[in-house]
Amino acid sequence: MKVNKIIAVKLLLSLVVMIGFTSCSKKSDSKGGSRATGWKINDKKGGFQYASKFKKQATGPGLVLVEGGTFTMGKVQDDVMHDWNNTPNQQHVMSFYMDETEVTNMMYMEYLDWLKRVFPPDQENYKNIYEGASPDTLVWRNRLGYNETMTNNYLRHPAYAEYPVVGVNWIQATEFAKWRTDRVNEKILEEQRFLKKDAKVTDASADKVFSTEAYLASPSTAMGGDEKIVLKKGQKTAARKGGDPAAAGATNTQGNSPKNVYAQRTSGLILPEYRLPTEAEWEYAAAADVGQREYNAYKGQKKYPWSGTYTRSGKRQVRGDQLANFKQGKGDYGGLAGWSDDGADITNKVKSYPPNDFGLYDMAGNVAEWVADVYRPIVDDEANDFNYYRGNVYMKNKIGEDGKVELVTAETQQFDTLSNGKIVSRNFPGQIAQVPVDDKETYLRQNFDKSDNRNYRDGDKQSSRYFKFGSEDGDEKGKVRDDQRMYDSPKHNVSTDSLGNMTKKYDKSNKRTTLVNDDVRVYKGGSWRDRAYWLDPAQRRYFPQDIATDYIGFRCAMSRVGSKADKKKRPRN
16 A cells, blocks of 8 residues: 555656646747757847748749649650650659739830839930840731731730730840849838838939849848938838938947848748749649649649640530630631630730639640740750759859959949840849859869759760760860760851941851750740640740740749648648
8 A cells, every 4th residue: 555655656746847847848938949059049138030930931922822742744645746855754843833824014014114214225324224125026027917016016005914925035034033023022121111111113223223132142232222221120210200210220238239130031021033934843833733633643644734635615604615725727816706716816815714723824825935944855854853944054143352242233234145136134233243153162062063054964065975084075275166066056146346236147057957055945835826736734845045926925933932831731632
């Protein structure tokens, strides 16, 4: 009996000790103690500060979440065109965001309006910025067709405001995405009062341009270094009242000037960059096989972004209507107006057709779309099967003689002359100047060894029959001879002189065997000019990155940071 009492007392004491430890642990956690040091995080007196209340990435304007996964990339049906460039392979894509619709004329016009206000075309330093970003409206012209109405009206007339923008080449599309990144983050920081209210409209000028990367690298020099625009924490009240922000600087408990008062990546406020989707991302999003999910697998692969093998709807109210905008036959771009057709002859207003299972519109038809990848006939899944992308050119911030990042100015801004003679801006004033990575970043690395990786394993000398292990690469200057290139494509050289006159040096050789090179990009999906065959998300074609058409548009994507899904638990089927 005594033994039982002793055991009971010991159990009771053990329970009390356990409860004590548990309460101490909870008490420590409630104070925000670090699991590494036990120190208090976000202490008002100083120390380590962290955005501990961050929950998940905010969804940027115009975007919808595409939850990632594994899928069969490439065409699984007969290759009647005998391209042999889309053989099936297994790929995995991380979760990302994608534009709900194609970028519209109105969205692109907002971009042009901003460029015109901030970089006036009538000033010598900026005259090529606006013109270089403007779509080529002459893409509508046809030698044996009357399309002048679209040439004059399609981009700017409000009747086409919600139609997808065309006449935009790949380079222009990527520049739009960079601009969009800065404008979205500029608005976020304004709402959080890290930037002066309405400065994006009232104060923006060529020498006061907000750049996300420039702000993160050197906040005090962003927006031309104007402290009245780039606010510090504690200056918000004075700025709202119209006072001098510098005179109302926040102070810490020691009465010193504030530290860490600008928004940084650690704040969780700034969104990742808008960009063109990779080919793998675009195909995964377009196919939307998630609609055929059963448990942890897909029940086959769909031919189109919608279920079924037909292009017409089977729903009772709209039975017979086309599910996409495409060319239905010779001389038939839309059937008869008012009857069961696709409702358009050229492009159509976005959201005119049902979305796919990810909630994305027009992933087949309307316009084909640029993606980020450089084109190669194969997708090298043996080299990589995770977030596949060909086109990496790694750059880094340029550091000036003073040891600080170097910002682009009107004097150092650079322009490129495209193969068709169009002059486009390589960078804008206010952005950080970029240079290729060098051996400081590549030395003894296993995952990459050079800046330009566009032709890795399919286009570099090591991939060609001319490669000899241990031999010197190329000629005395390290360049591969013209007759030893993997892809013997034309090499045009177009430049402009100091007076703006174009010097054209076209490649007139009749020995060229391909159009594939490092400057051709993949475009996906069918368009209003294409037959139904090209509506298959697995189809892939290519076009020079500096040339625009009347049937290729684009939409933007954004990487997701953090968890793969918003909800951890999903229905089983």
